[in-house]
Every structure is written in structure tokens, then in C-alpha cells.
Amino acid sequence: MRPGRHVTLIGPSGSGKTTILRLLMTLETPDSGTIQVNGDRLFPAAERERREARKKIGMVFQQFNLFPNMTVLRNLTEAPVRVLGLSPDEAEQRARDLLDLVGLADRTDARPSQLSGGQQQRVAIARALAMRPQVLLLDEVTSALDPELVAGVLDVLRDIATTTDITMLCVTHEMNFARDISDEVMMFDSGKVIESGPPEKIFSGAEHERTREFLGAVL
Numbered sequence: 001m002r003p004g005r006h007v008t009l010i011g012p013s014g015s016g017k018t019t020i021l022r023l024l025m026t027l028e029t030p031d032s033g034t035i036q037v038n039g040d041r042l043f044p045a046a047e048r049e050r051r052e053a054r055k056k057i058g059m060v061f062q063q064f065n066l067f068p069n070m071t072v073l074r075n076l077t078e079a080p081v082r083v084l085g086l087s088p089d090e091a092e093q094r095a096r097d098l099l100d101l102v103g104l105a106d107r108t109d110a111r112p113s114q115l116s117g118g119q120q121q122r123v124a125i126a127r128a129l130a131m132r133p134q135v136l137l138l139d140e141v142t143s144a145l146d147p148e149l150v151a152g153v154l155d156v157l158r159d160i161a162t163t164t165d166i167t168m169l170c171v172t173h174e175m176n177f178a179r180d181i182s183d184e185v186m187m188f189d190s191g192k193v194i195e196s197g198p199p200e201k202i203f204s205g206a207e208h209e210r211t212r213e214f215l216g217a218v219l
């Protein structure tokens with residue numbers, strides 16, 4: 001996939017969307033086949049090589065998964081200091097810049113439990129960006145949010161899509177968002193990509209009956 005490309009994965013429940021992201025995040029191991037990201041091998045690869053490749057990939061989950069016992073700021077500085085070897089000052093500066101980007105510059109000292117779901121998810125996005133990923137994996141990041149909080153999170157993602165060259169791979173049921181930001185939409189069914197193309201083609205002129213049926217149900 002070219003750098004900066006935005007791809008949306010759609011398809012019915014159980015079709016393998018999350019599994020693909022988890023494989024890329026090395027949270028799952030494939031039984032066979034190879035996986036490369038921007039030329040770096042993830043599978044098969046020596047542990048060291050995989051770890052290096054893995055550093056270039058960030059993921060945001062439906063359920064935020066913030067460190068509950070750390071402040072917002074520390075959630076963002078922990079991995080850059082430990083994994084990337086940034087100095088605490090450098091990590092903190094980067095964290096503050098990112099919290100500014102996601103509109104939470106005033107909540108650095110809060111604990112995750114003191115934030116709304118939408119705020120927690122924006123922290124989770126900032127935390128992923130703090131690792132300077134080349135590739136960002138987003139798995140239904142607005143699905144657990146109250147409806148009125150969804151727009152704020154999507155705005156942040158739109159911002160990232162338009163102002164950075166981070167490659168985004170996004171599982172979402174927000175079809176308007178997908179239409180706006182995607183270069184390509186991939187339709188999954190039973191573990192396979194059955195159809196892919198630019199959003200205007202998939203959303204208005206899908207070739208597969210299965211795709212039309214799915215979109216008919218969710219749009």
C-alpha cells in the first residue's frame with residue numbers, strides 16, 4: 001500500500017476485518033502466507049525484524065484500552081520513552097502537541113476514568129500517534145461511543161487523514177466518513193476481499209450482489 005493511502009474495510013460481522021488488523025499488529029500469527037508492511041517483513045520474520053517492523057504500526061481499538069492507572073499525559077509518554085527511547089522531555093513535548101491536536105490540551109493530568117468515552121478515544125488516537133506510526137489501524141473506533149460523541153472523534157481522524165501522510169486502515173460502519181476519507185474501500189466476506197475500489201464505485205456501483213446487499217442494510 002502506498003504511504004498516505006486511506007483504506008476502509010467493510011463487510012458483515014465475522015468476515016475477518018478485525019482479524020486482518022490483528023495480524024498486521026502481530027496480535028495474531030498467520031498459519032501460512034507472508035505479511036509485509038512497507039517492505040518490512042512481519043511474517044515470516046525473525047523476532048527482532050518483526051519488532052522493528054511492528055514499531056511503525058499503531059492501532060486504536062473500539063474499547064480505547066488506555067492505561068487506567070496513568071494520567072492522560074503518561075498514557076502518551078510511556079511507550080515513546082520505553083520503546084522508542086525518547087527522553088522524557090521530548091516525549092512530553094510530543095504528547096502535549098498531540099493532545100492539542102485532539103483538543104485535550106487541558107486534560108493532561110486527568111485519569112482515563114475521569115473522561116468521556118469520546119475524550120478517551122481521542123486520547124487513544126493521540127497515544128497511537130505518539131509512536132509516530134507510518135501505518136495506523138483503526139478498528140471501529142466510534143462504535144462504543146454515545147452518538148453525540150462520534151462526530152468529535154471522526155473530526156480528529158479526518159484531520160489526521162488530511163494533514164499527515166500516515167497510511168490509514170480503517171474498519172468502520174460510518175459510511176459517510178468512509179466515503180469522505182477513503183482512497184479505496186474493501187468489501188470483506190467470509191475471510192476474503194470480494195471487491196475493492198474507490199468509494200464512489202463501491203457505494204454507488206458495486207459489482208457484487210453481496211456488497212450491494214450489505215450496503216443496502218447499513219446505509
Ligand SMILES: Nc1ncnc2c1ncn2[C@@H]1O[C@H](COP(=O)(O)OP(=O)(O)OP(=O)(O)O)[C@@H](O)[C@H]1O
Nearest residue numbers: 011012013014015016017018019020028029188191
Ligand atoms: N486466530 C484465528 N484463527 C482462525 N480464525 C480466527 C482467528 N481469530 C478469529 N478467527 C475467526 O475469524 C472470523 C472473523 O472474525 P473477525 O473478528 O475478524 O470479524 P469482523 O469482520 O471483525 O467482525 P465484526 O464486524 O463482528 O467485528 C471469526 O469467525 C473468528 O472466530
Ligand SMILES: [Mg+2]
Nearest residue numbers: 017018019139
Ligand atoms: Mg471486528
